């Protein structure tokens with residue numbers, strides 16, 4: 474029995490699954506937390522990987538490994554392969570001004586959508602590089618190569634074999650802002666425009682192209698997959714097909730759709746990413762998802778089970794209470810400096826149940842706007858899967874179909890990003906033309922009468938927010 478391992482180096486934690494390459498059966502798993510914050514030393518990801526791998530029983534008997542990871546984070550390496558500064562993560566908003574400058578300088582949103590399928594916002598790597606060039610010129614000067622969290626961890630697993638050996642894949646490259654999913658090419662001119670020079674970039678591998686072999690922490694020889702961004706990995710883990718939407722409620726809220734055609738949305742709502750199979754993955758992401766539930770539970774002094782019970786005990790619309798959940802600023806819509814807001818407080822709505830309901834509905838309204846934006850690109854939505862830590866909430870699972878206005882398919886709680894990475898590893902190992910057919914996770918179907926009034930009231934107030942001080 475050949476075993477494969479999949480890693481999810483996500484925002485809040487590192488998760489590892491070991492699966493049977495032929496059947497996909499789960500054999501062992503492990504996880505370890507990542508540090509808080511939007512600026513993180515990559516060494517912390519390597520340490521969490523070691524811990525999670527140890528918990529998952531090691532990699533000695535594993536034939537192939539691949540890494541899925543949080544997208545967009547800027548990892549800068551010097552000429553000797555040392556990390557230049559802490560990585561700026563996808564949810565770090567300090568480069569919002571750089572995003573606006575870059576957009577203007579190239580001639581506006583349409584020019585960026587045409588060039589690389591996305592319009593710069595603070596999340597994308599290209600804006601972080603502009604920020605670095607402007608604010609930390611000495612660090613920019615020392616930067617000999619730039620890569621993403623999953624690229625870096627793949628390179629660490631390979632034994633850090635020199636900058637020329639850095640690799641990435643289409644899925645993650647498409648979130649940089651200097652690689653086009655439509656053409657499959659880097660745009661060094663855009664990198665030069667943003668950063669003032671063109672550091673070494675990872676080679677973009679095909680979906681099942683080997684990235685070398687593991688030489689790490691006493692383990693050698695396992696084949697390395699190219700890895701991919703977490704959302705492309707989740708789609709692969711769920712065996713999503715064209716028209717399938719994956720709605721993920723993790724640190725980020727994501728609505729992505731597998732598509733046979735690239736997207737280029739000049740409104741900036743939908744980013745024209747690639748997937749991990751050779752297709753495309755138009756995607757909307759918000760900065761505020763599961764942590765809105767964490768924060769509301771903390772405010773109310775309850776755990777997630779009680780928050781869910783409270784939310785379900787209140788009526789749809791929470792009696793008019795609306796939580797605009799921009800607790801970390803927001804990316805879609807582009808409100809990097811915004812804060813959250815509570816509208817509609819009355820004596821009647823000043824209850825834990827109303828607040829719990831408003832929190833669940835607020836985060837889901839952001840995702841429903843995302844689903845609308847995906848549809849507005851012309852994409853035909855076939856099915857909607859709901860995954861991520863937030864989908865463990867019963868209230869989220871039951872209220873989602875009402876707010877989204879479609880039935881949602883909820884697979885069992887699991888690590889679908891790590892599963893997708895494991896499936897990619899099995900694919901690379903097999904040398905076959907397509908990923909192995911592992912049994913699809915069964916899904917629970919949640920249906921509910923749509924509640925458009927909830928979205929209408931949310932739309933009335935979502936721009937009425939204060940900026941942070």
Ligand SMILES: Nc1ncnc2c1ncn2[C@@H]1O[C@H](COP(=O)(O)OP(=O)(O)O)[C@@H](O)[C@H]1O
Pocket residue numbers: 483484485486722723724725763764766767777778861862863864865866
């Ligand atoms: N039962 C639950 N109800 C609501 N939120 C939950 C529940 N269980 C976990 N979470 C939240 O889900 C988030 C983690 O989800 P995950 O998809 O693993 O995130 P990420 O991939 O960004 O690290 C955390 O914020 C956690 O508090």
Ligand SMILES: O=C(CO)[C@@H](O)[C@H](O)COP(=O)(O)O
Pocket residue numbers: 483484485542543544545563596648702703704723724725726727756758
């Ligand atoms: O920025 C994006 C996608 O564009 C996020 O999806 C990040 O990739 C982080 O995801 P999670 O840690 O929430 O899974």
